[in-house]
Amino acid sequence: MTEAPDELARVARRYRAFAADEAHGVSPHYERLTLEIADSGVILRFLIDLPAPRRQPNLLLGAATLVAGRPPDIASLTDMVTSRADQLRALMLRLTTQTNEPARCAVLLPLLAALPQPLALIEVGASAGLCLLPDRYGYDWGETRIAPSDPTAPVFRCAVTGPAPLPSALPRVVWRAGLDLNPLDVASDEDVAWLEALIWPEQEDRRRNLRAAVAVARRDPPRVVRGDLLHDLVALMAEAPADATLVVFHTAVLAYVSPHEARQCFVDAVRGSRAVWISNETPRVFPDIAARASQPAPDWRFLLAVDGEPKAWTGPHGQSLEWFSGRQVK
Template structure:
């Protein structure tokens, strides 16, 4: 329970509560249109001291609204008959009844022990396989320049990005590319293309792949998978269903995700990649979880490795969250 604050320490606890109220109010305002369910819940939570108190057990860096929402979502996925589930589009089988915010407060407080356990031990995780579309175009160019590719995915989570070569893609314009669907796999990523980029005519040749993550998700562990699902917002129904199909596909394939640190352990994985093809390192919405100092150290480490090994880095990170990059 790193960073736990007791209510007995009144000045510090009061500052924490004030900060949480601000964070939930800001979330409610920012996502009123994009995520109306979570926006309404956030506005209500900001006025519920007992719910905010649950957050006091979370690590300092994880005292954020989405961790509370993911923890509740995780428990709700196991109780789809609860009235709150009727307000979650990705779970609902019947029309919702009652007020979603009332149900949410009741749900989390009735399960306060389970909520505290999740909040104290979990961190938000995302593994959006749709990001493979962003890799497609630089991979295609690197395929033309360097030949066969060896993919090293940093911050790989459940390793779903490593399914790249097994996916089908539909580009508009451009049409469909990817493997035939005679192997039981069925996952297609669609993309509308603007501008005039070079459009791939076949899948890039990714002949080897491995991932690295400080806390990998085991796709064969139902509880870990449910946590990954819970980190998807409930009104993102298409993304939720795509994640479930990707997990089912990952269970049918030998996905390798090594437990390791982005800075300290990436060199070993890249070195192994060189035996198979041109090493391509990918990071997608992962470096924002590192401190500014560790992000700089990661770039320095890639520079050091690149001084003796020809490699490429495909980066998809938020400029706002990673300004020093």
């Protein structure tokens, strides 16, 4: 109990940092709300009753959205935390932030299309598996575009700089599988509602794209196996057809794997196999690869790399691709 004031202050700092570093300039609504949460004794006390990993701003805001729709203001969130505390707590203990952003395929596609075809894809940390369908979406990189074969499929817009090898045709995928600690099911309305709740209020494009990608995926759902990328990847790789180029990729996943030695075990397993390894993660995840990038990291970018070779900075939701000069696609 004597730690409570420290704990409250720590959680308040976390919410202020979220407002300043993540929501600022992206979601005015969440920036305002998280600043107000940081000043709300009622909400902070609710949060410190949860285990530390369950106090994340995205988890609270997403779970609150599931309970009663997007909280319009701090008063309604405070009311929920008091009158529906059990429901909110149960969701925050059960759910994890598993944002599935299919638009990330727009930054993966140049690499996938440049490999010997056809491809066998394994995505580790696949969530609902929407990034496993890069051949079913359309792309708009400005001057280069690829229309989807299904006119109802989403077309992802991605701003490109540098000599990115933008393809004119989709890759040919003959086999695909995902691996996730907790696979979400595109056929489940409940799982899809959670994915939608994780999208921030002002991001209408992302919401529209998610719905369109889910509709595509529901027609032929990707297989996502329950398992840990540290223990279950080798068995999944063994299932892939031998006559296709095997690609193991991940986006926004390896930050959840710690310590660094565990990430290295994963890297060693992939590099010791026949698979091509594509990584799209924050630069902190593989600092040794980021240190070899030929351009300094802009704020809030992921690093795209193939077999440990840095290729580009990318927008975290696939909205931009800043290809490095003077390097060739593998």
